Amino acid sequence: MVLGDLGSKLVDALGKLQSSMLLDDGIINQVIKDICLALIQADVNIQQVNELRQSIKRSLDANAIAAGHNKRVLVRQAVVEALSKMFDPGHPPFQPKRGRTNIIMFVGLQGSGKTTTVAKYANFYKKKGFKCAVVCADTFRAGAFSQLQQNAAKVRVPFYGEQENKDPVAIALAGVRMFTEEGFDLIIVDTSGRHMQDTELFEEMKQVADAIHPNDIVFVMDSSIGQAAHDQALAFRQKVNITSVVVTKLDGHAKGGGALVAATQSPIVFLGVGEGFDQMELFNTHSFISRLLGMGDVQGLVAKMEEMDLEKKHPELIQNLTEGRFTYKDLRSVLETFMQAGSLTQMMDMMPGPVGKFFHDMQGGDAANADREGFLRLKGFMTIMDSMTEEELNSVKPLTATRVSRLARGSGQHSRMVQALIEAHKLFSRFGSQLKGLGINPAGDINPRNLNPQTMRKMMSMMPQQALKQMGGMGGMQNMLKQMASMGRGMGGMGGMGGLGGLGGMFGGGG
Numbered sequence: 001m002v003l004g005d006l007g008s009k010l011v012d013a014l015g016k017l018q019s020s021m022l023l024d025d026g027i028i029n030q031v032i033k034d035i036c037l038a039l040i041q042a043d044v045n046i047q048q049v050n051e052l053r054q055s056i057k058r059s060l061d062a063n064a065i066a067a068g069h070n071k072r073v074l075v076r077q078a079v080v081e082a083l084s085k086m087f088d089p090g091h092p093p094f095q096p097k098r099g100r101t102n103i104i105m106f107v108g109l110q111g112s113g114k115t116t117t118v119a120k121y122a123n124f125y126k127k128k129g130f131k132c133a134v135v136c137a138d139t140f141r142a143g144a145f146s147q148l149q150q151n152a153a154k155v156r157v158p159f160y161g162e163q164e165n166k167d168p169v170a171i172a173l174a175g176v177r178m179f180t181e182e183g184f185d186l187i188i189v190d191t192s193g194r195h196m197q198d199t200e201l202f203e204e205m206k207q208v209a210d211a212i213h214p215n216d217i218v219f220v221m222d223s224s225i226g227q228a229a230h231d232q233a234l235a236f237r238q239k240v241n242i243t244s245v246v247v248t249k250l251d252g253h254a255k256g257g258g259a260l261v262a263a264t265q266s267p268i269v270f271l272g273v274g275e276g277f278d279q280m281e282l283f284n285t286h287s288f289i290s291r292l293l294g295m296g297d298v299q300g301l302v303a304k305m306e307e308m309d310l311e312k313k314h315p316e317l318i319q320n321l322t323e324g325r326f327t328y329k330d331l332r333s334v335l336e337t338f339m340q341a342g343s344l345t346q347m348m349d350m351m352p353g354p355v356g357k358f359f360h361d362m363q364g365g366d367a368a369n370a371d372r373e374g375f376l377r378l379k380g381f382m383t384i385m386d387s388m389t390e391e392e393l394n395s396v397k398p399l400t401a402t403r404v405s406r407l408a409r410g411s412g413q414h415s416r417m418v419q420a421l422i423e424a425h426k427l428f429s430r431f432g433s434q435l436k437g438l439g440i441n442p443a444g445d446i447n448p449r450n451l452n453p454q455t456m457r458k459m460m461s462m463m464p465q466q467a468l469k470q471m472g473g474m475g476g477m478q479n480m481l482k483q484m485a486s487m488g489r490g491m492g493g494m495g496g497m498g499g500l501g502g503l504g505g506m507f508g509g510g511g
C-alpha cells in the first residue's frame, strides 16, 4: 500500500494499546513515542511531529476528566484526530464543475511527473463525464510536446501545442481560447518543469498564469524529496497562487509521509501511485488515515466502484448486497470489477479487515509482482466460475466437496484454488450481511439511531471477544461509536474513525 512502511509501524504502535493488560501512562507514552518515531522515519519534519505529540497529550488531558470513557478508545481517537489534523490543510480543494470552463494550470519541478499527471487528471475527469482537453505550454524540454501529444492520444483527449513556437504564454493563450470556444469543460495546461534557481522560468510561469487566469493551479510534487517539499512548494507559492497539490511517485517511497505533510498548506487532491494513467488516487485525509492505520477504506472502495459504474453494470449485485444475500455470481461481478480497476494493490488496500488480508495473501509477498500475481489468481477464480452451473452461480451457500472436485477437474485448476474461492465468497458474504445487520448505509456513515441495544448486541457478537473486553464491553463500545459518528460529521460526514472501514478493521480484530 501507499506508505506501507509508515502504516505498519503506526499499526504496530497502536497494537500495543490492545495487547497490554493494564494501560498505564508508561504504555501510553511508549505508543506516542513509537508513532512519533515512525513519522520521523518517514521524513516528517520534527517540529510537526512535536506538535502532533502535544496535540495527542492535550486531547488526552482534556478527556481524562470525563468519567466512564475507555482509555484505549480515547488514546486511539486522539491519535487519529492528531494525524488527520497533520495531513489536513483545513480547507477543501478546488472542484471543477461540468458545464462551465475550468482552466487548470500544472506547475512543478523538472521530472516531478507533471506531464504524466496531466494525462492522468484528464483521464480521471473524462471518466466522470467532463469534456477535457490538454495544452502543451512546455517549450523548454525538447520531448515535452510529443510526450503530452502521445499521452493525450492514449487517454483520448484533444491536444493543442505549437512545436516551433518558443513562447509559452502565446501557446497557452491560443490553446485555452480555442478549447473555450469549442465548449470544453476542463482545459489542462502543462507548463515547463523548472528548478528553484531558474528565475527566468519562474517569471515565465507567472506570465502564463497572468495570461490564462487559471481557476486552479496544481503543484505537482515528487514524494521522494520528503520534507524538502516544503521549501519547494514555498518557492512556487511565492510566484503563483497554488491552490492544489498532486503528490506523485508514492508507490514505494519511504519519504512520502514527509512530502505529504509538507505539502498540506494547499489541499492535496490526488496521489500518483504508478506510471499508468489510471494509477492516481483521489486524496481524502480521512480515507488516507483509515488505510494508513490498517482500517481499510470502504468509502474509497465505494467511490472506486462508482467510478467503474458498478451499479449500472451489475445492478443485481448492489440489490443483493443491500438484502444481505451474496451469490457466486455477485462475487464474479466484484472480482471482474477489481480486475478492470487496473491496480489490484490499490483495491486491496481499501478492503477492510479479513477481506483485505485474504487478498493481500493472494498477491504473495513479492511487492514488485503483487499486481501480476493477484491478477493471475483472480483469473484462476474466474475460470472456476466459468465452469459453474447456473444453480451454483446463484447459490449463496458454500459448495459441497463433490462440487469442489468437479469444478477443479472442469476448470483445470487445483482444488486448493476452488477452496480459496469458497473462502473468498464466505468472507464477502459475511461482510455484506454484517453491513445489512447493522443498518449502515453504503456511504459509510454510522447512524446513531442504529445504536440501540439490539444492534449493539449484534455488533458485539461479530467482534473478537478480547477486543470487545478491551473496549470496555457494551458501554465502552457504545460511547466509542457515538464519538466516532460525531467525529465523522466534524470531518464532513466521513463516518468517524473509519466509517465502515473502521468497523471492518474492528471485525477483523485489528481495531
Ligand SMILES: Nc1nc2c(ncn2[C@@H]2O[C@H](COP(=O)(O)OP(=O)(O)OP(=O)(O)O)[C@@H](O)[C@H]2O)c(=O)[nH]1
Pocket (backbone or CB within 6 Å): 108, 109, 110, 111, 112, 113, 114, 115, 116, 117, 138, 141, 144, 192, 193, 194, 248, 249, 250, 251, 271, 272, 273, 274, 275
Ligand atoms: N512510479 C511512478 N512514476 C511516475 C509517477 N508519475 C510520474 N512518473 C514517472 O516520472 C517520470 C517523469 O515524469 P514526467 O511526467 O515526464 O515529468 P515532468 O514533470 O513532466 O517532467 P519535466 O517536463 O521535465 O518537468 C516518468 O518516467 C513518469 O513515468 C508516479 O506516480 N509513480
